[in-house]
Each structure stands twice: as structure tokens, then as C-alpha cells.
Amino acid sequence: MPVVYLIVGLAVGLLVSWVACRHRSSxxxxxxxxxxxxxxxxxxxxxxxxxxVAPLSVVxxxxxxxxxxxxxxxxxxxxxxxxxxxxxxxxxxxxxxEALEGLLRTALQGEERRQTLDLFGPPARVLLVHAQPxxxxxxxxxxxxxxxxxxxxxxxxxxxxxxxxxxKTPVGALSLLxxxxxxxxxxxxxxxxxxxxxxxxxxxxxxxEDLLELSRIELGGDxxxxxxxxxxxxxxxxxxxxGLAERRHIRLEIQDNGPTLAVVGDRRQLVxxxxxxxxxxxxxxxxxxxxxxxVRLDGDRVTxxxxxxxxxxxxxxxxxxxxxxYRVDRARSRDTGGVGLGLxxxxxxxxxxxxxxxxxxxxxxxxxxxxxxxxxxxxxxxxQADNPxxxxx
Amino acid sequence: xxxxxKSFHTELAEVHAELMRVGAQVIEAIPRATRILxxxxxxxxxxxxxxxxxxxxxxxxxxxHCYRILALQAPVASDLRAVxxxxxxxxELERSGDLxxxxxxxxxxxxxxxMNPKLRGIIAKMSEQAQQLFAxxxxxxxxxxxxxxxxxxxxxxFLDALQRQFIQVIFESHAAGxxxxxxxxxxxxxxxxxxxIGDHAxxxxxxxxxxxxxxxxxxxxxxxxxxRQEATPMAGIPIPTQADRNHDS
Numbered sequence: 001m002p003v004v005y006l007i008v009g010l011a012v013g014l015l016v017s018w019v020a021c022r023h024r025s026s027x028x029x030x031x032x033x034x035x036x037x038x039x040x041x042x043x044x045x046x047x048x049x050x051x052x053v054a055p056l057s058v059v060x061x062x063x064x065x066x067x068x069x070x071x072x073x074x075x076x077x078x079x080x081x082x083x084x085x086x087x088x089x090x091x092x093x094x095x096x097x098e099a100l101e102g103l104l105r106t107a108l109q110g111e112e113r114r115q116t117l118d119l120f121g122p123p124a125r126v127l128l129v130h131a132q133p134x135x136x137x138x139x140x141x142x143x144x145x146x147x148x149x150x151x152x153x154x155x156x157x158x159x160x161x162x163x164x165x166x167x168k169t170p171v172g173a174l175s176l177l178x179x180x181x182x183x184x185x186x187x188x189x190x191x192x193x194x195x196x197x198x199x200x201x202x203x204x205x206x207x208x209e210d211l212l213e214l215s216r217i218e219l220g221g222d223x224x225x226x227x228x229x230x231x232x233x234x235x236x237x238x239x240x241x242x243g244l245a246e247r248r249h250i251r252l253e254i255q256d257n258g259p260t261l262a263v264v265g266d267r268r269q270l271v272x273x274x275x276x277x278x279x280x281x282x283x284x285x286x287x288x289x290x291x292x293x294x295v296r297l298d299g300d301r302v303t304x305x306x307x308x309x310x311x312x313x314x315x316x317x318x319x320x321x322x323x324x325x326y327r328v329d330r331a332r333s334r335d336t337g338g339v340g341l342g343l344x345x346x347x348x349x350x351x352x353x354x355x356x357x358x359x360x361x362x363x364x365x366x367x368x369x370x371x372x373x374x375x376x377x378x379x380x381x382x383x384q385a386d387n388p389x390x391x392x393x
Numbered sequence: 394x395x396x397x398x399k400s401f402h403t404e405l406a407e408v409h410a411e412l413m414r415v416g417a418q419v420i421e422a423i424p425r426a427t428r429i430l431x432x433x434x435x436x437x438x439x440x441x442x443x444x445x446x447x448x449x450x451x452x453x454x455x456x457x458h459c460y461r462i463l464a465l466q467a468p469v470a471s472d473l474r475a476v477x478x479x480x481x482x483x484x485e486l487e488r489s490g491d492l493x494x495x496x497x498x499x500x501x502x503x504x505x506x507x508m509n510p511k512l513r514g515i516i517a518k519m520s521e522q523a524q525q526l527f528a529x530x531x532x533x534x535x536x537x538x539x540x541x542x543x544x545x546x547x548x549x550x551f552l553d554a555l556q557r558q559f560i561q562v563i564f565e566s567h568a569a570g571x572x573x574x575x576x577x578x579x580x581x582x583x584x585x586x587x588x589x590i591g592d593h594a595x596x597x598x599x600x601x602x603x604x605x606x607x608x609x610x611x612x613x614x615x616x617x618x619x620x621r622q623e624a625t626p627m628a629g630i631p632i633p634t635q636a637d638r639n640h641d642s
Contacts, residue, residue, distance in 0.1 A: 120425050
């Protein structure tokens with residue numbers, strides 16, 4: 001038995017010393033060469049023993065675009081991870097691959113070509129596939145995810161269309177009404193027209209006030225930070241909309257759960273933001289329904305929620321409703337009033353307070369908007385004291 | 394393995410890959426058709442109607458490829474089942490593609506009429522469910538996974554339930570006067586289109602189970618039929634069984 005131990009011990013000892021020798025050889029200068037300080041960064045980077053193929057594929061896989069290279073015979077020899085999973089869905093990847101093969105084939109015949117794929121997914125993605133002949137022979141293709149760029153393009157073009165709709169429509173109406181008024185002698189007509197002019201002027205004033213409010217909040221200048229009880233914000237927001245809610249027979253239900261939560265923020269801004277959410281919930285709910293307002297603590301954040309069981313929002317609009325002047329249904333926007341700035345204001349108030357606003361919705365079933373901002377340090381401490389496990393930690 | 398056989402398996406793989414590509418087009422066409430219907434996008438509808446010709450052409454090409462394989466290679470056992478499955482799947486894919494086009498055509502017929510949010514919400518849900526079913530069916534085919542294929546039936550029940558719910562909402566909306574009779578009838582047909590897409594996905598699942606094990610859903614009925622036939626070989630005149638004879642004596 002001791003003999004076996006001896007042999008194993010010797011073998012391990014030899015192995016360790018051999019490994020140590022190999023390691024040392026790559027760092028310590030060999031006699032005869034110019035001495036190089038061990039700590040020199042240039043030496044560390046220039047390690048020639050490292051195999052080059054493995055890191056290259058690692059680098060390729062880290063790229064945010066897909067890269068595919070096919071040799072002269074049309075055989076794909078390089079393909080990074082993004083090129084295989086660009087669409088984020090199995091059937092989408094099959095479609096991307098088919099487009100890729102077609103473009104590579106034309107590129108191998110010496111023609112550069114690009115194709116945009118608008119995939120419904122889910123996830124919905126816009127991909128740009130581009131293939132060109134490679135200088136060294138063969139063809140190289142790239143796949144770029146331009147979903148965000150396409151979205152921003154849509155935002156920009158819609159913004160111009162929407163702002164002109166919201167601001168020009170009342171101005172156009174005003175000038176037409178004024179012309180008609182100038183031509184009329186009938187006192188009844190004059191009364192009716194002037195009433196309409198007042199209404200349109202009010203609408204325009206409202207639009208401009210909203211726009212000013214938005215730009216004030218965007219600048220974030222005159223914000224007045226103080227500790228505010230969360231439930232008071234909900235109550236004040238509900239009070240602002242109570243008149244409309246009563247006219248539509250909608251009950252506003254405030255769920256006040258447990259410990260008094262507080263946030264540090266600009267009270268006026270927060271009430272205006274939650275008020276906008278409640279206002280929307282009431283406007284887009286059916287008569288005789290309930291709108292629920294709630295507040296809860298999520299870790300170190302306070303989440304305000306406003307839920308309705310109204311008409312809901314179709315999924316393709318969900319990530320766009322927080323844009324300025326965006327309208328889900330432009331045809332109906334005049335019935336519900338407002339100019340399409342409410343949710344943009346909510347988003348900016350959330351951002352000003354280091355928070356965010358989220359929405360979940362199903363068309364025909366209702367929506368829930370959630371605004372979460374950091375809780376005041378006192379509320380977090382109080383909630384931890386309530387919870388024995390956290391308090392002990 | 395001889396060179397001839399190798400090329401045969403390459404051909405089978407080609408058929409499989411082409412069916413997956415056509416399947417991917419159908420999966421993508423389902424939400425596209427739904428968006429066209431909900432937005433009443435007539436231009437998009439025309440585009441989809443033309444796009445379906447491509448699916449038809451590709452299905453015919455796969456079908457002819459299968460005939461060629463059958464005629465020239467005379468495959469047996471699982472290879473034969475693979476070709477037969479592919480042949481039957483072309484029909485399912487082609488028909489499902491047609492159904493997405495039918496949804497687009499419905500957009501033309503109800504153009505100018507508004508749908509209430511409840512109707513729109515259920516249409517969106519039916520579309521999601523039909524697409525999910527179809528994607529799962531194609532995955533089951535890709536992986537030759539009979540368990541995944543068998544699970545499609547349960548998913549389809551949910552789609553059927555959605556369809557029934559949708560019909561109910563159509564009745565309610567019509568009664569409340571928010572849609573007229575013409576639109577109500579068209580929407581009822583649309584619900585049927587989604588439900589049929591789900592059925593085709595279930596059929597694909599059954600083809601996958603046939604591919605793997607040779608099982609067909611019709612076997613259950615066929616066994617019942619055979620048992621009835623054995624019990625009554627001469628139609629209408631029951632032959633006394635052993636039990637009857639014992640009773641008589």
C-alpha cells in the first residue's frame with residue numbers, strides 16, 4: 001500500500017512542477033532576449049500561444065448584428081449567434097434564413113442586395129438583411145435589428161400628423177365659424193355660432209395648457225419635493241375626476257391597504273399624473289362600472305395602480321400610447337376631449353421622480369396602468385419593521 | 394449506404410425543410426391577417442391575397458416532389474410514412490393559407506362598419522391561440538415529437554371555447570344594435586376561419602403521430618366498425634352467439 005501512495009505522490013508532484021514550468025515560461029523572459037518587465041501590459045495582451053479561432057467566434061457571437069459568410073461554393077462557413085436567432089421566434093428564424101439564403105445566392109453572382117423583413121412574431125421585429133460579394137471571394141451577409149429605428153420613424157411622422165390634427169382642427173373650425181358669423185344677421189344663428197366659437201376656443205386653450213404643463217414637467221425645473229402620503233395623492237386625483245365619474249355613473253374605489261405609504265415628490269405633479277390616469281379610466285369605461293385605484297409597496301418602490309374594465313387597448317398600440325399626441329382612435333378623439341397629451345405627462349412625471357409607468361390591457365376587457373416611484377425612506381423602514389424577517393436581517 | 398440512398402435522404406430532408414418554410418409563412422400570416430381585419434386595411438388585404446398564390450405554388454411543388462420520390466425511390470416503412478406525411482401536410486398548409494386569406498377578404502366585406510372593443514379583443518385572442526397552435530404543430534413536426542403533437546388537442550379546445558364565446562358576443566352586440574346583421578354574419582364566419590386553422594393544426598399533429606408510430610385517429614372508429622361487422626356479418630340478421638345458444642338450451 002505505501003508503495004502505491006509513493007507512486008501517486010511522485011506522479012502528482014511531477015505534474016504540478018511541469019505545469020508550473022510551462023506557466024512560468026510564458027511570463028518570464030528567457031535569457032538572451034531583451035528583458036521585459038513582467039507587468040508590461042503589451043506583453044500580456046500579445047500572448048501568441050492562445051488559439052485564435054475560439055476567441056474570434058466568441059467575438060462574433062457578442063456582436064449585436066448577425067454575420068454570415070459563404071465561400072465561393074455557397075457553403076456557409078461563418079455564422080454567428082445573432083444570425084441564427086435574429087427573429088427571436090422559431091418560425092421567424094426560418095423566414096429570415098430563407099431570405100438570407102436568397103440574398104447570399106445573388107451576392108455570390110456578384111450582386112449586392114438588401115431586404116427588409118417586417119415580422120409579426122411574437123416578438124414583432126423589423127430586420128434588415130444585406131448581402132454583398134466579399135472581396136476575397138464568396139459572399140458576406142449581415143442581419144440588423146432595426147425595430148427601434150422603424151418605431152422612431154413612425155413616432156416622428158405620426159407626431160407631425162397628430163400635432164397638426166390637434167392644433168389645426170380647432171383653429172380651422174374657429175376661422176370657419178367666424179366667417180359664417182360675419183355673414184349672418186340672424187340672431188339665433190349668431191348665438192349658436194358664437195357658442196361654438198367659445199367651445200373651440202376652450203378646446204384650444206386646453207390643448208395649449210396641456211402643452212405648457214408638459215414642457216414644464218419635461219424641464220423638471222420648479223418641482224417642489226416633499227414627503228406626501230400615497231393615499232392622499234389617490235384621493236386628490238379621484239376628487240379631480242369625481243364630477244365626470246358621477247355623470248357617467250362610475251364608482252371610484254380607492255383600495256387603502258395597511259400601513260400608510262409615502263413618497264417624496266412634487267405633489268401637484270403626482271396628483272396631475274394619477275388624475276390623468278383616472279380621467280382616462282373613467283372616459284373609456286362603460287356607464288355603471290367601477291374604476292379601482294390602489295397603492296402598494298414593492299420592495300423600495302410605491303406602485304400606484306388605476307384599473308378599469310372598459311374598452312381596453314389593442315396590443316399594437318400599447319408601446320406607443322405614451323407618445324405625445326398619439327391617439328389609438330383618431331376619429332373618436334374629439335368625443336372624449338383632451339388633446340392626447342395626458343399619458344405623455346404621466347410618463348414625464350414618472351421619469352422626473354425616478355420611476356416608470358407601465359400598462360397591461362386586453363381589448364374589450366379593460367386596462368391597468370401602474371406608476372411606480374421610489375418610496376420615502378421612512379415608509380421602507382416602517383414596512384421592514386412590520387416584517388420580522390426583514391427587520392432581523 | 395449507397396450513393397443513391399444518400400441522395401434519397403437528402404431529398405427527404407429537402408421536403409421537410411420546405412414544409413417548415415411554408416409552415417413559417419402560414420404562422421406569420423395569421424397575425425398579419427388579423428391586423429388587416431382589425432384595421433380594415435384593404436391594401437394589406439390585396440397584398441395577402443396575392444401572397445397566398447406563393448404558398449399554393451410551393452405546396453404543389455412539394456407535392457410533386459413527393460410523387461417523384463414515391464415513383465423513383467419506392468420508399469418503405471418510416472421513409473414511406475415520411476413521404477405520405479409530407480403529402481398530407483401540403484394539403485393542411487395550403488388550406489390554412491387559404492383561411493388566412495379568407496380572414497382578409499372578410500375585412501373587405503365589413504369595411505366601413507365598426508366593431509366594438511369586446512369583439513376586437515376576442516378576435517385578437519383567437520388569432521393568438523390559432524397562431525400558437527400552428528406554431529406548436531410545426532414544432533412537433535420538426536422534432537417528430539408525438540407528445541407535443543398529442544397536446545395540440547387540448548389547446549384546440551381553448552380555441553373552440555373562444556369561438557363559442559365570440560358567437561355569444563356577436564349575438565349580444567347585434568341585440569344591443571352595435572353591429573348590423575350583415576356584419577354579425579360575416580364575423581360568425583370569421584370565427585369559423587380561426588377555428589378551422591386550429592383544426593388544421595390538430596390535423597398536422599395527427600400526421601406527426603402517424604409519422605412516428607403509424608397511428609391515425611380514424612383507427613379508433615375503424616376498430617369500432619370492424620367489431621360491429623364481426624358481430625353482424627350478414628346485415629340485419631344477427632347470428633346467435635354462444636351465450637344465446639346456452640340460454641336456449
